[in-house]
Amino acid sequence: MSTLTTDPPTTGTDEGDRVLVRRPWMTVTAREILVKVSDRSFVLSTIFTTLLLVAAVAASAFFSTRSSEYVVATVDSGDTAASEIAASAGDLIASSGDSLEVTQMADEQALRNAVIAGDVDAGLIQTGNEYVLLGGEEIAGDLQSVVSDAVRTAVLSENAREAGTSLAELESGSQVRTELLAADSDQGAASYVVGFVFAFLFYMATIMFGMTIANSVLEEKQNRVVEILATAIPIRQILYGKVLGNSLLAFGQIVLYGVVGLIAVNVAGLAPDIGWILAASGWFIAFFVLGFLALASVWAVLGALASRSEDLQTNTGPIIMVIMAVLFVGLFATGTALQVASFVPVMSSVAMPVRMLSEDVALWQPIVSLLLTAVAALGLLRLGERIYERAVMQGGTALTWRQAFRLES
Structure with a gap:
């Protein structure tokens, strides 16, 4: 702060010193x-x-690009419907960057034990006319969603064949297309x-x-x-x-x-x-x-x-x-x-x-x-x-x- 207390320079000083003397606020700023x-x-x-x-x-x-890997178990039996549905769910979930592996258990009790032990993320079984997705404490939302969609698609396709039509004709006009009008909606x-x-x-x-x-x-x-x-x-x-x-x-x-x-x-x-x-x-x-x-x-x-x-x-x-x-x-x-x-x-x-x-x-x-x-x-x-x-x-x-x-x- 010596610049503040000395007398204003006269001759022999450079231009910078003269500016600081004329504008002392610059010295305080510096x-x-x-x-x-x-x-x-x-x-x-x-x-x-x-x-x-x-x-x-x-x-x-990192979290936006991180992918999840799921394992879904089915029962190894003559009826392969559950396994095929689980495999189609894997195709659906792959579009989001995640993956789904299907593994087969000897019987339903072995499947339930694997789910409880946490060896698999979920188990898919068919009981009568319905499918049941088994989980431990919880089932990941995206996994539950794709399996439900796969079950729905498979059942509708089977019902359409029995009715003598196709799934595409059955679903014709039922799709809803989303269109965002704002240019910066994303x-x-x-x-x-x-x-x-x-x-x-x-x-x-x-x-x-x-x-x-x-x-x-x-x-x-x-x-x-x-x-x-x-x-x-x-x-x-x-x-x-x-x-x-x-x-x-x-x-x-x-x-x-x-x-x-x-x-x-x-x-x-x-x-x-x-x-x-x-x-x-x-x-x-x-x-x-x-x-x-x-x-x-x-x-x-x-x-x-x-x-x-x-x-x-x-x-x-x-x-x-x-x-x-x-x-x-x-x-x-x-x-x-x-x-x-x-x-x-x-x-x-x-x-x-x-x-x-x-x-x-x-x-x-x-x-x-x-x-x-x-x-x-x-x-x-x-x-x-x-x-x-x-x-x-x-x-x-x-x-x-x-x-x-x-x-x-």
């Missing part, structure tokens, strides 16, 4: 970034979160997951970096460092530097997670067409920057109003409630509620990108919403500047917003 990236816990948490993101994508890809689940990621990233980043700003202000206030800085730098420029430095760090972290996540999803083959995600992600980053800026000055003011850590914990309750509301809007809001929230500053940082994932939004809407958020961010910065200048130099007791606003700067 200091905030340097302190944070030098913090071991911050670096480790960033690396851990990145690895966790990659692991989550890898696990999703993106529903992916839209929800990406929307959850947007909401969660905003929630975590605003709380983590917001508390960093508040604690930094409180620490400098308690150590009276701010009084030393104020002799060389206008107090409002200290605020600008802190807000900008932490905003850049938050922005960089979000971009890192976004790039790593998109690369991982693409490599894993989970989203062959990620163009729609990229478009919404770009808007999310823009909304995130302005939404974070709107809250950053409030965090700085909370640090300036406090005199102890206990005061800060009490003061942060309302802003944390706002951030939690943003999270819940991103996760659960739909329809009109989501549309309204997408134009409310700060809430729009998550609500508008979530809307763009699930519906067609006219271009003017995110632009108008972004402008509203920018106006709110500027207004909160100006308000925070006035209260910060008054409160940060007051020690000994905690202040309310109203008390700080009445003080002379």
